[in-house]
Amino acid sequence: MSVDGAAPALLSWYDVHARALPWRAPPGAPPADPYRVWLSEIMLQQTTVAAVRPYFARFTERWPDVAALATADEGELMAAWAGLGYYARARNLLACARAVAKDHGGRFPDSEQGLRALPGIGRYTAAAVAAIAFGRRAVVVDGNVERVVARLFAVEEALPAARPRLHALADRLTPARRTGDFAQAMMDLGATICTPRQPACAICPLMTMCAGRATGDPARFPVKAPKAARPQRRGTAFWLERDGEVLLCRRPARGLLGGMLALPSGPWTADDPGLAGAPAEAGWRDAGHIAHVFTHFALDLRVVTALTGERTIAGQWWPVERLAEAGLPTVFAKAAERARSLMEIA
Ligand code: SF4
Secondary structure, three states, X not given: OOHHHHHHHHHHHHHHHOXXXXXXXXXOOOOOOHHHHHHHHHHHOOOOHHHXXXXXXXXXXXXXXXXHHHOOOHHHHHHHHOOOOOOHHHHHHHHHHHHHHHHOXXXXXXXXXXXXXXXXXOHHHHHHHHHHHHOOOOOOOOHHHXXXXXXXXXXXXXXXXXXXXXXXXXXXXXXXXXXXHHHHHHHHHHHHOOOOOOOOHHHOOOHHHOHHHHOOOHHHOOOEOOOOOOOEEEEXXXXXXXXXXXXXXXXXXXXXXXXXXXXXXXXOEOOOOOOOOOOXXXXXXXXXXEEEEOOOOEEEEEEEEEEXXXXXXXXXXXXXXXXXXXOOOHHHHHHHXXXXXXXXXX
């Protein structure tokens, strides 16, 4: 069967099997609120639906529309985002909401081009919001869609070089009408049936037209270029406690985990930096190591702890019992947990 039948087959499947998600309109219904579509798309970058759900609920309760988000306090927003990772997204979220409020009268532009001019909105997000929230014909290609398309056409070219070809093939499949539903149907198919390791071809609406399935080994697609090994870095995080409070610092606005509250920490380098970057002279005790993987490197973080009575140390002293409210990024939340387990024993 020709792939020309892919869009109708997929839409019929979606009408019955669409996932109910809090940011979505049901199949065939008028488009969902652009604010909710945009917010969910930003949150879902590099993150799973299950992880995003509670964040989405909290964000939309605290900031129910783009005008409310535009007035958010940056520190509060960063704390609310803590745990979702890729913190530049949170800063861009605020910048984008402010741009929509200030330059667009509180309404998102309804074209891909207009959306792409906003902070933090790239090619994928612009296409997704234009299609899902405004019913525009746009070619929406995320990792799920790349996988489905690579299998459907048995594309032998390896990623990332194959990306332009996969986009062109996705364009060929995209219908002129119900583009938002089509985009979400492709995402759902990739998330629930055409999954990375074990595609469930026997129940797939595209099975009769899938060249990848015909090869007998659809999971081989998309073909990937071999990965370079992730470099290892080492660092030290300092837990300094005084009268039931712990010393925190705000990281510089630019760079990794920029603008987030964190434990003081020295450089993260290939060689062990020892106690470089310690916030004070103190009797530092080892609390062990934690491992954390960032996109471009893996970190082995040594955690050291000390008590102090010193009053002149600069930084934010935060009550240990209320540390959960500080919104530490995951790597420092893990380090804090490690330190606290030692402090409680001591
Ligand atoms: S038939 Fe199998 S490989 Fe092809 S799109 Fe469906 S689930 Fe994916």
